Amino acid sequence: MRDDPRLPTSPGFWRSPLRGTWFTSLLGVVLLVGVTVLFVTGLLSYAAYNPGLSPVNDKTPDKGLLGFYLFAWPTHPHWLYRLTQGVHVTLGITLIPVLLAKLWSVVPKLFALPPARSLAHALERISLLLLVGGGLFEFVTGVLNVQLDYVFPGSFYPLHFYGAWVFFAAFVAHAVLKTPLALRNLRHMRQTRDERHPEADDDLTSPRPADPTVSRRGALWFVGGGSLLLFATTVGQGSDALRRTALLAPHGGAEPGEGPNAFQINKTAAYAGIDPAETSADVWRLEIVGRTGTVRLSRAQLAELPQHSAALPIACVEGWSTSDQWWRGVRLCDLAALVGHEDDPPDLFVESLQRRGAFRHAALRANQVADPRSLLALTVNGEDLSPDHGHPARIIVPAAPGVLNTKWVARMTFGDL
Ligand SMILES: Nc1nc2c(c(=O)[nH]1)N[C@H]1C(S)=C(S)[C@@H](COP(=O)(O)O)O[C@H]1N2
Numbered sequence: 001m002r003d004d005p006r007l008p009t010s011p012g013f014w015r016s017p018l019r020g021t022w023f024t025s026l027l028g029v030v031l032l033v034g035v036t037v038l039f040v041t042g043l044l045s046y047a048a049y050n051p052g053l054s055p056v057n058d059k060t061p062d063k064g065l066l067g068f069y070l071f072a073w074p075t076h077p078h079w080l081y082r083l084t085q086g087v088h089v090t091l092g093i094t095l096i097p098v099l100l101a102k103l104w105s106v107v108p109k110l111f112a113l114p115p116a117r118s119l120a121h122a123l124e125r126i127s128l129l130l131l132v133g134g135g136l137f138e139f140v141t142g143v144l145n146v147q148l149d150y151v152f153p154g155s156f157y158p159l160h161f162y163g164a165w166v167f168f169a170a171f172v173a174h175a176v177l178k179t180p181l182a183l184r185n186l187r188h189m190r191q192t193r194d195e196r197h198p199e200a201d202d203d204l205t206s207p208r209p210a211d212p213t214v215s216r217r218g219a220l221w222f223v224g225g226g227s228l229l230l231f232a233t234t235v236g237q238g239s240d241a242l243r244r245t246a247l248l249a250p251h252g253g254a255e256p257g258e259g260p261n262a263f264q265i266n267k268t269a270a271y272a273g274i275d276p277a278e279t280s281a282d283v284w285r286l287e288i289v290g291r292t293g294t295v296r297l298s299r300a301q302l303a304e305l306p307q308h309s310a311a312l313p314i315a316c317v318e319g320w321s322t323s324d325q326w327w328r329g330v331r332l333c334d335l336a337a338l339v340g341h342e343d344d345p346p347d348l349f350v351e352s353l354q355r356r357g358a359f360r361h362a363a364l365r366a367n368q369v370a371d372p373r374s375l376l377a378l379t380v381n382g383e384d385l386s387p388d389h390g391h392p393a394r395i396i397v398p399a400a401p402g403v404l405n406t407k408w409v410a411r412m413t414f415g416d417l
Pocket residue numbers: 263264265266267272314315316317352353354357359360361388389390401402403404405406407408
């Protein structure tokens with residue numbers, strides 16, 4: 001029964017002549033590099049939220065020891081998160097064809113019987129299960145989050161974070177076992193220019209190969225072409241000028257209106273439930289709380305304080321970012337000084353008018369408050385903020401993920417969080 005070629009558990013069932021160590025090795029080496037970059041940029045993204053600073057920043061509060069590497073996210077260079085998260089999402093999408101081809105190339109092994117020949121073999125197969133399951137889980141959750149926004153039971157963040165650790169642990173074990181072999185196969189290939197593996201009886205090569213319909217090189221072009229197409233229709237999400245080429249990015253295509261405020265919006269004022277009556281000049285007051293008490297300022301009073309400019313992007317966890325926009329407003333460190341923190345600006349807790357939603361408040365670390373480019377912005381590109389970009393006032397901080405740039409600010413509390 002094991003050798004009945006009508007069953008997928010039989011090696012004879014899988015007849016594509018493309019399968020073989022060469023094809024698998026090449027895809028494996030691409031993934032070795034790609035998945036490592038994905039893991040590192042993913043961990044950086046979590047660190048960029050400054051989760052250790054305050055529970056409101058921490059989307060994975062039960063991380064425990066997995067947060068061992070966290071550090072104070074810097075404010076230089078100002079495009080840091082734009083780069084790391086742009087790479088994370090664009091590379092993840094680009095690697096989808098490679099991942100699928102790699103799984104296809106080893107699929108006979110996933111069905112092979114007996115399930116375990118020895119303890120070592122059993123362990124290897126369990127690690128493969130975690131590798132394949134974890135890999136698919138990470139790619140699927142990542143793509144769904146970018147494309148559809150929060151379709152998960154519970155929060156995307158812990159699922160993707162824990163999944164990443166499981167996947168990467170299995171990935172490291174697999175890479176340690178297989179990389180020397182993969183490199184040897186590829187070197188052998190280059191030397192002999194032979195598309196067949198020296199030992200045709202490896203467990204990837206079909207024992208009864210069907211006639212080829214496409215060469216291995218052709219198959220690689222197909223996978224590479226798929227990746228290239230995904231790359232070309234995604235990468236534009238990291239620039240205002242190219243955004244219309246980002247056909248696959250959810251925020252590609254449509255440009256949000258015209259004029260100085262015509263750059264990408266995440267949640268609109270209407271979506272966030274911001275009542276225009278609350279933001280009008282005679283009603284809205286900014287409350288600033290600190291060592292010496294509370295100060296209340298109208299927008300006109302804020303506009304009378306020294307105004308400073310900074311050219312900074314919005315860079316979202318979803319991978320899209322804007323080009324640098326020209327923000328103008330009051331420095332966060334100047335606002336800290338108004339309430340008794342003259343010399344050494346402390347951490348800052350920002351609350352918005354918004355009543356519901358995880359992004360209605362955020363904590364900023366002292367290094368972010370102290371940066372002279374960190375602003376409570378009143379205008380952008382020479383015009384008042386539009387309602388959707390956070391009128392009457394919003395936070396903008398260099399190198400920070402978009403989620404820390406709170407819109408429709410109502411209260412700022414300096415000091416112990
Ligand atoms: N109050 C509030 N501020 C917010 C958000 C929000 O939902 N509510 N979204 C954040 C996120 S996730 C991003 S990416 C940026 C987007 O800013 P923009 O819409 O001006 O481009 O705003 C941030 N500020």
